[in-house]
Amino acid sequence: MTVKCKANKRDGSACTLPATGQGGLCWAHDPKNAEKRRRGQARGGRGKPTTEIRALKTQLEDLAAGVLAGTVDRGNAVVVNQILNTRARLIELERKVKETEEFEERLEELERIAQSSKPQSPRTGRRTTWGA
DSSP: OOOSSSOOOOSSBBBOSSOOOOSSOOOOOOGGGGHHHOOOOOOOOOSSHHHHHHHHHHHHHHHHHHHHSSSHHHHHHHHHHHHHHHHHHHHHHHHHHHHHHHHHEEEHHHHHHHHHHBBTTTTTBBBBTTOO
Protein backbone atom coordinates (compact mmCIF):
# COMPACT_ATOMS: atom_id res chain seq x y z
CA MET A 1 0.00 0.00 0.00
CA THR A 2 1.37 3.41 -0.99
CA VAL A 3 1.52 6.19 1.58
CA LYS A 4 -0.16 9.38 0.37
CA CYS A 5 1.39 12.83 0.71
CA LYS A 6 0.51 14.66 3.97
CA ALA A 7 0.25 18.09 2.31
CA ASN A 8 -2.82 19.86 0.98
CA LYS A 9 -3.26 21.21 -2.54
CA ARG A 10 -3.86 24.91 -3.25
CA ASP A 11 -7.61 24.37 -3.15
CA GLY A 12 -7.32 22.90 0.37
CA SER A 13 -8.04 19.31 -0.62
CA ALA A 14 -5.65 16.54 0.37
CA CYS A 15 -2.81 15.73 -2.02
CA THR A 16 -3.31 12.34 -3.67
CA LEU A 17 0.27 11.80 -4.86
CA PRO A 18 2.43 9.12 -3.26
CA ALA A 19 4.81 10.28 -0.53
CA THR A 20 8.39 9.87 -1.68
CA GLY A 21 10.34 11.93 0.86
CA GLN A 22 11.23 11.22 4.47
CA GLY A 23 8.75 13.81 5.70
CA GLY A 24 5.78 12.04 4.17
CA LEU A 25 5.57 14.51 1.27
CA CYS A 26 5.39 13.96 -2.46
CA TRP A 27 7.97 15.41 -4.83
CA ALA A 28 5.75 18.43 -5.55
CA HIS A 29 5.38 19.36 -1.87
CA ASP A 30 8.87 18.49 -0.63
CA PRO A 31 10.71 21.76 0.18
CA LYS A 32 13.96 20.21 -1.07
CA ASN A 33 12.54 20.38 -4.59
CA ALA A 34 11.39 24.02 -4.42
CA GLU A 35 14.12 25.34 -6.73
CA LYS A 36 13.51 22.58 -9.30
CA ARG A 37 9.78 23.30 -9.19
CA ARG A 38 10.39 27.03 -9.64
CA ARG A 39 12.59 26.43 -12.68
CA GLY A 40 10.02 24.05 -14.12
CA GLN A 41 7.24 26.57 -13.61
CA ALA A 42 9.30 29.25 -15.31
CA ARG A 43 9.48 26.98 -18.35
CA GLY A 44 5.86 25.91 -18.00
CA GLY A 45 3.49 26.92 -20.74
CA ARG A 46 6.27 27.29 -23.27
CA GLY A 47 5.17 24.08 -24.96
CA LYS A 48 1.61 25.27 -25.48
CA PRO A 49 2.35 27.90 -28.15
CA THR A 50 4.56 25.39 -29.96
CA THR A 51 1.69 22.90 -30.00
CA GLU A 52 -0.75 25.57 -31.14
CA ILE A 53 1.59 26.76 -33.88
CA ARG A 54 2.05 23.20 -35.09
CA ALA A 55 -1.74 22.80 -35.22
CA LEU A 56 -2.11 26.09 -37.14
CA LYS A 57 0.51 24.97 -39.65
CA THR A 58 -1.33 21.69 -40.15
CA GLN A 59 -4.63 23.53 -40.67
CA LEU A 60 -3.01 25.86 -43.20
CA GLU A 61 -1.45 22.92 -45.06
CA ASP A 62 -4.82 21.15 -45.15
CA LEU A 63 -6.52 24.34 -46.28
CA ALA A 64 -4.00 24.87 -49.09
CA ALA A 65 -4.29 21.24 -50.17
CA GLY A 66 -8.09 21.55 -50.19
CA VAL A 67 -7.98 24.70 -52.35
CA LEU A 68 -5.51 23.11 -54.78
CA ALA A 69 -7.60 19.93 -54.97
CA GLY A 70 -10.76 21.96 -55.54
CA THR A 71 -12.52 20.59 -52.43
CA VAL A 72 -12.42 23.93 -50.57
CA ASP A 73 -13.95 27.09 -52.04
CA ARG A 74 -11.37 29.87 -52.45
CA GLY A 75 -13.62 32.43 -50.76
CA ASN A 76 -14.04 30.17 -47.73
CA ALA A 77 -10.30 29.52 -47.71
CA VAL A 78 -9.59 33.26 -47.57
CA VAL A 79 -11.86 33.69 -44.55
CA VAL A 80 -10.42 30.65 -42.76
CA ASN A 81 -6.90 31.92 -43.47
CA GLN A 82 -7.81 35.26 -41.88
CA ILE A 83 -9.12 33.48 -38.79
CA LEU A 84 -5.97 31.35 -38.53
CA ASN A 85 -3.83 34.47 -38.94
CA THR A 86 -5.73 36.13 -36.09
CA ARG A 87 -5.13 33.06 -33.91
CA ALA A 88 -1.40 33.20 -34.73
CA ARG A 89 -1.26 36.88 -33.68
CA LEU A 90 -3.07 36.03 -30.43
CA ILE A 91 -0.56 33.26 -29.68
CA GLU A 92 2.28 35.75 -30.16
CA LEU A 93 0.52 38.32 -27.96
CA GLU A 94 -0.03 35.71 -25.25
CA ARG A 95 3.67 34.80 -25.39
CA LYS A 96 4.70 38.45 -25.04
CA VAL A 97 2.35 39.01 -22.09
CA LYS A 98 3.64 35.89 -20.32
CA GLU A 99 7.24 36.93 -20.96
CA THR A 100 6.55 40.42 -19.57
CA GLU A 101 4.89 38.97 -16.48
CA GLU A 102 7.88 36.68 -15.88
CA PHE A 103 10.31 39.60 -16.24
CA GLU A 104 8.22 41.68 -13.81
CA GLU A 105 8.24 38.86 -11.25
CA ARG A 106 12.00 38.46 -11.58
CA LEU A 107 12.53 42.23 -11.29
CA GLU A 108 10.36 42.41 -8.17
CA GLU A 109 12.36 39.57 -6.61
CA LEU A 110 15.65 41.32 -7.42
CA GLU A 111 14.29 44.56 -5.93
CA ARG A 112 13.29 42.70 -2.75
CA ILE A 113 16.76 41.20 -2.51
CA ALA A 114 18.38 44.58 -3.11
CA GLN A 115 16.18 46.23 -0.46
CA SER A 116 16.96 43.59 2.12
CA SER A 117 20.70 43.86 1.54
CA LYS A 118 20.98 47.66 1.96
CA PRO A 119 23.02 48.65 5.03
CA GLN A 120 21.14 50.09 7.99
CA SER A 121 22.14 53.03 10.14
CA PRO A 122 23.23 51.78 13.59
CA ARG A 123 21.47 54.71 15.32
CA THR A 124 18.09 54.76 13.59
CA GLY A 125 17.78 51.27 12.17
CA ARG A 126 16.69 52.84 8.88
CA ARG A 127 18.12 51.82 5.59
CA THR A 128 20.80 54.13 4.30
CA THR A 129 21.76 55.03 0.78
CA TRP A 130 25.50 54.67 1.28
CA GLY A 131 27.32 54.43 -1.97
CA ALA A 132 24.34 55.74 -3.91
